[in-house]
Amino acid sequence: MLGTVLYGPGDIRCEEVEEPKILAPTDALVKLSASCICGSDLWPYRGLQPVIEPMHMGHEYCGVVVEVGSAVRTVKPGQFVVGSFCISDNTCPHCLFGFQSSCEQREFMSRAQAPYARVPLADGTLVATPDLPADDLIPSLLAASDVLGTGWYAADAARVQPGSTAVVVGDGAVGLMGVLAARHMGAERIVAMSRHKARQDLALEFGATDIVSERGTAGVARIRELTGGVGAESVLECVGTQESMEQAINCARPGGSIGFVGVPHGVQLDGQGLFFAQKSLLGGPAPVRRFLPHLMALVLERKINPGKVFDLTLPLADVAEGYRAMDGRRAIKTLPRV
Numbered sequence: 477m478l479g480t481v482l483y484g485p486g487d488i489r490c491e492e493v494e495e496p497k498i499l500a501p502t503d504a505l506v507k508l509s510a511s512c513i514c515g516s517d518l519w520p521y522r523g524l525q526p527v528i529e530p531m532h533m534g535h536e537y538c539g540v541v542v543e544v545g546s547a548v549r550t551v552k553p554g555q556f557v558v559g560s561f562c563i564s565d566n567t568c569p570h571c572l573f574g575f576q577s578s579c580e581q582r583e584f585m586s587r588a589q590a591p592y593a594r595v596p597l598a599d600g601t602l603v604a605t606p607d608l609p610a611d612d613l614i615p616s617l618l619a620a621s622d623v624l625g626t627g628w629y630a631a632d633a634a635r636v637q638p639g640s641t642a643v644v645v646g647d648g649a650v651g652l653m654g655v656l657a658a659r660h661m662g663a664e665r666i667v668a669m670s671r672h673k674a675r676q677d678l679a680l681e682f683g684a685t686d687i688v689s690e691r692g693t694a695g696v697a698r699i700r701e702l703t704g705g706v707g708a709e710s711v712l713e714c715v716g717t718q719e720s721m722e723q724a725i726n727c728a729r730p731g732g733s734i735g736f737v738g739v740p741h742g743v744q745l746d747g748q749g750l751f752f753a754q755k756s757l758l759g760g761p762a763p764v765r766r767f768l769p770h771l772m773a774l775v776l777e778r779k780i781n782p783g784k785v786f787d788l789t790l791p792l793a794d795v796a797e798g799y800r801a802m803d804g805r806r807a808i809k810t811l812p813r814v
């Protein structure tokens with residue numbers, strides 16, 4: 477079968493790879509309905525994360541189970557499933573506490589930019605739909621696997637409350653999903669920090685009430701202005717750079733919360749500055765599994781349409797163009813057809 481392999485910065489290839497098979501009794505094999513390219517795939521693609529050996533890409537997935545190992549109990553062949561990008565048993569103390577992305581048996585999914593994928597710990601990781609979903613819901617269900625779940629976690633970690641003000645730093649796919657999540661959680665005012673027209677438009681469609689195109693100190697000043705000089709209760713940090721992290725912390729009011737889900741690259745925080753800022757920080761890889769049943773139900777009931785975040789669809793064989801388009805910000809998120 478064809479699969480996507482990253483050999484080095486900018487060197488992404490769609491080539492013949494080995495077909496996955498059941499390796500452990502807890503595995504499931506899934507025929508993927510669609511695949512996608514994640515913003516985090518761009519870190520190694522851009523050379524900002526070393527590529528020591530060829531990386532088999534793809535960690536967002538949904539599709540139909542074709543085979544399960546002998547110990548799998550909760551999913552069976554023929555069922556449509558969505559899984560988190562974090563593999564988890566859903567039974568250890570961290571999973572039971574709602575932090576499946578810190579599972580004692582955690583693994584990170586890979587090799588899902590391909591027609592088939594092996595999912596370890598299938599019972600803990602996968603959630604099945606009651607029936608096979610309509611085709612037009614596939615992009616939204618795929619989004620639940622990571623980008624939506626991560627935006628949702630950013631809002632949850634930032635403690636978005638009904639009636640509150642939320643600021644979203646970052647207008648990539650995760651930031652846009654953070655806007656959608658904050659809207660769904662009842663935030664009254666949602667400020668999207670973005671300077672790209674197409675992304676601003678999508679943010680407004682997902683529920684943003686204000687757009688701030690300034691960044692850095694000027695961006696923080698605008699947020700202060702919009703909040704009567706106080707700052708926001710909730711800030712969703714969806715980038716992972718020093719600038720975005722500082723901007724997020726400075727946009728929050730004392731006692732406010734920052735949910736940070738952009739994988740930090742070179743971020744350094746000052747302990748004393750944090751001490752006097754009096755703000756709550758919670759981040760990390762999103763425990764998507766905690767939210768999956770709820771998010772899948774919202775999609776199946778057509779209450780949310782996160783699949784809109786995919787603005788480029790192409791055949792898997794053209795996956796390199798998908799990476800280039802996202803890298804050049806010509807596409808928000810790419811969906812390679814498998």
Ligand SMILES: [Zn+2]
Nearest residue numbers: 568571579580
């Ligand atoms: Zn666990």
